[in-house]
Amino acid sequence: MLADHMLSLLIFSFLVALFFATVLHRDRKSFIKSVLKTMGWMVLGALAFAWLMLWTAK
Amino acid sequence: MPEQSFQHRKAYAAALLTFLVPGLAHYMLGRRGRGLALFAIVMSTFAMGLVYHGALFTPFADSWLYRLGAIAEMGLGALFFLGHLLGWGGITTARVIHVMYGYGNTFLVTAGLMNMLLAMDAFDIAIGRKT
Numbered sequence: 001m002l003a004d005h006m007l008s009l010l011i012f013s014f015l016v017a018l019f020f021a022t023v024l025h026r027d028r029k030s031f032i033k034s035v036l037k038t039m040g041w042m043v044l045g046a047l048a049f050a051w052l053m054l055w056t057a058k
Numbered sequence: 059m060p061e062q063s064f065q066h067r068k069a070y071a072a073a074l075l076t077f078l079v080p081g082l083a084h085y086m087l088g089r090r091g092r093g094l095a096l097f098a099i100v101m102s103t104f105a106m107g108l109v110y111h112g113a114l115f116t117p118f119a120d121s122w123l124y125r126l127g128a129i130a131e132m133g134l135g136a137l138f139f140l141g142h143l144l145g146w147g148g149i150t151t152a153r154v155i156h157v158m159y160g161y162g163n164t165f166l167v168t169a170g171l172m173n174m175l176l177a178m179d180a181f182d183i184a185i186g187r188k189t
Contacts, residue, residue: 001157008161011106012168019099019172022092023179 013042069184076177077135083180096176103169104137107147112162113154114138114147124149127163133170133177 017038025031072083080100085093115128132138141147147166153159182188 004158008110008158012161012165015099015103015106016168016172019096019103022095022099023175 009043009046013039013046016042065185069181072180072184073177076173076180077133079136080134080173080176084176084183087180087183089183100134100169100172100176103165103172104134107162107165107169108141110158110162110165111153111156112147112159112164112166113149114141114166115149116142127167130167130174131170133172133174134166135173138170 017035020038021031021034025034072087075083075086079097081093081095081097083093084096115124115131117125117128117132119125119128134141147153179188
């Protein structure tokens with residue numbers, strides 16, 4: 001169950017990061033950097049938000 | 059002046075093409091690789107939404123939240139209407155209580171919003187605002 005949530009988070013953030021990198025970047029280096037940066041922040045942000053929800057529910 | 063009018067018509071046509079097939083305008087404007095990649099990304103997001111039991115909302119729903127979702131999903135253009143015609147993503151009890159329903163909706167709404175951004179991007183390229 002938790003693995004399903006994590007998997008959808010990874011797929012979602014990957015697709016969104018890929019989309020913005022494709023629209024905004026031309027060279028390979030900045031493209032990869034943009035994908036990793038966007039994906040990383042999305043995953044971290046979502047996990048932080050989930051933790052906050054868990055913490056406030058206690 | 060006539061040239062400017064032609065540019066504007068071309069730009070609107072490009073935006074319209076995106077609503078027919080995601081990425082088609084980029085492809086037609088000479089950005090073939092990018093057009094194909096954007097098509098694959100938007101279609102994958104849309105497909106993931108359907109796989110995750112997301113719903114294609116209707117703009118005539120009772121809930122304003124569903125109506126907002128429908129506006130975002132309408133960004134998919136032809137795919138949205140085709141989906142409704144073929145009965146994909148209809149709101150059923152089995153779908154709504156499915157554990158992945160919320161994720162599915164997020165994927166579908168995001169696919170619609172991505173396509174709206176693509177239409178604006180194609181418009182900017184066609185009008186010469188983006189090099």
